[in-house]
């Protein structure tokens with residue numbers, strides 16, 4: 001079986017400084033991986049490099065997506081192939097209605113895959129259904145992308161996009177930060193609803209609590225740009241009890 | 252940082268080399284001899300069969316022009332223009348009196364078809380979804396120096412609206428033309444306006460009688476085709492008491508290595524309770540990516556809210572021209588009159604834009620609103636220059652100005668030059684200005700969702716200018732939106 005996503009000995013520099021020092025991670029279809037680790041350990045950097053954000057220099061290793069060289073692809077190609085990143089800090093796009101943005105983006109992906117374009121009515125039907133299941137009011141969709149959205153609303157908007165685009169690999173960067181208990185449950189339910197045989201998730205979080213809702217198959221601990229320990233879901237509980245100190249030396 | 256550089260590089264290889272309206276139409280033309288003299292002025296006047304008073308008016312302007320010098324204050328640079336090296340009149344040949352569209356040279360019709368402009372009496376612009384209510388658009392098309400077709404004449408006539416080439420109006424409605432021509436922009440106003448007064452060859456004339464709401468959008472398309480030809484069109488629009496008209500002009504030109512001069516004058520007059528909405532989508536050839544060629548666009552546009560409770564609204568989408576020098580203004584003479592200026596000015600490649608408005612508050616309780624959105628990319632320079640004044644009697648004058656600039660890359664410049672002058676202590680003027688760079692994080696967010704880099708830039712910019720786009724008539728908002736994306740397009744892959 002080819003892995004969905006394979007990160008091999010990845011070395012990444014930002015502005016002359018190496019941030020990832022040989023990181024490896026293999027994600028198979030259907031799996032949910034949690035990545036935990038202290039602030040600044042490189043979790044967001046990893047997610048950005050997978051998604052193709054400019055400004056990062058890959059100095060070693062490779063990333064394969066279904067066996068293909070992901071680093072050779074432009075970020076929009078990666079999106080169309082099914083790489084989705086729910087951002088830790090979603091940006092605001094003033095003047096661009098959320099609904100319009102979602103429609104344009106979905107059609108851009110479909111076009112790249114050689115699929116038909118969704119007409120407005122077709123799209124609206126899909127979008128309203130997805131929004132309803134995430135408790136997102138229609139009014140919110142008329143506003144500029146994330147403009148004036150609360151922290152929780154921004155995160156829900158990310159999950160909404162994930163639901164609409166139906167990606168193969170979902171990387172969720174701290175989707176739980178800024179969510180209250182109820183919102184967390186709704187968002188986690190949204191994520192769980194998308195769990196499937198063919199789809200994999202990489203959930204980046206600081207808190208074990210999220211993993212009570214989205215139960216992972218694997219937990220990885222990152223420290224100083226490397227994966228220093230991997231295990232099952234019980235590893236998260238262990239971390240919660242004893243903190244990251246025990247891994248500092250390993251790194 | 253690498254990320255910024257990438258966008259800069261992409262945007263630098265801009266669309267100016269892919270100008271989509273850059274084709275040339277090969278037709279014979281009838282030209283005035285090269286250069287400018289009293290004879291040129293007489294030649295043009297004779298070609299148009301003008302009455303003696305019109306010739307005199309032109310000659311006076313010409314003599315005045317000889318005593319003037321080209322203005323230097325704008326933030327634009329260009330080599331000296333040799334006014335003797337231009338043609339001041341060019342008409343497509345063979346030229347007989349045109350009774351119907353079928354008599355127009357088919358090559359010219361084809362040109363307008365290529366431009367997507369409906370000279371045939373079709374109801375809406377090609378490819379644009381028609382809103383409810385079956386709106387129609389009447390079109391006047393000016394090819395080089397002459398007007399080649401005006402559509403929907405009959406229906407307009409029924410409503411009492413006069414919409415015709417100004418050359419025709421001079422012959423058919425001399426009393427109206429005499430009464431208004433040069434009363435908003437005097438022949439002595441500025442170097443380019445004076446030049447225009449001497450040599451203007453055609454343009455549109457509109458008169459809307461009292462109480463009439465013009466039954467359709469009026470529209471003029473200007474096209475420069477000939478080489479070395481200046482285009483000097485003259486537009487005069489009068490909205491009589493309680494009337495309303497919405498007018499749109501669009502402009503394109505072929506791609507040429509040499510620069511071409513365009514010096515138009517537009518005068519608007521509104522009487523009591525009347526309103527004129529004037530929209531421009533300007534897409535003259537901007538020059539290539541090395542800055543060669545392109546139109547010099549030196550335009551004087553001014554509206555006079557002559558009556559009480561009258562309103563003039565300018566909306567402009569400026570994406571073309573090598574140099575733009577343009578300040579559509581409002582004289583708020585009538586009490587409670589209102590002036591509006593909504594502008595999107597995009598500069599890319601080597602384009603230079605110096606544009607803005609003047610709001611001159613003379614009457615009581617006059618209000619004005621200025622929303623300007625400047626977008627600079629490539630190595631272009633984009634300046635907003637605005638003047639808001641309240642005169643002694645302008646009690647209760649109000650202005651709100653918001654100027655936002657967006658920079659794409661770090662080799663371009665945006666500048667805001669606002670002048671404010673209140674001689675009445677009750678005047679209230681508010682001014683807001685922002686300058687920001689297009690955000691790498693926002694662009695990345697968009698491409699992560701599947702948009703290409705170009706689509707992302709187009710989307711973000713369209714969001715930035717949304718407030719102004721909303722002011723355009725529906726049909727043209729869609730066009731303008733596309734144009735904005737096109738004019739900022741980088742090279743694909």
Ligand SMILES: Nc1ncnc2c1ncn2[C@@H]1O[C@H](COP(=O)(O)OP(=O)(O)OP(=O)(O)O)[C@@H](O)[C@H]1O
Nearest residue numbers: 014015019037038039040041042043044045046088
């Ligand atoms: N553009 C950049 N320029 C300089 N340093 C950067 C840049 N981006 C990331 N870094 C550095 O890389 C390191 C890893 O950052 P990253 O955001 O990946 O950490 P993280 O694990 O996601 O942290 P957190 O848990 O706080 O979100 C940090 O030391 C950070 O300062």
Ligand SMILES: [Mg+2]
Nearest residue numbers: 043044045088
């Ligand atoms: Mg992070």
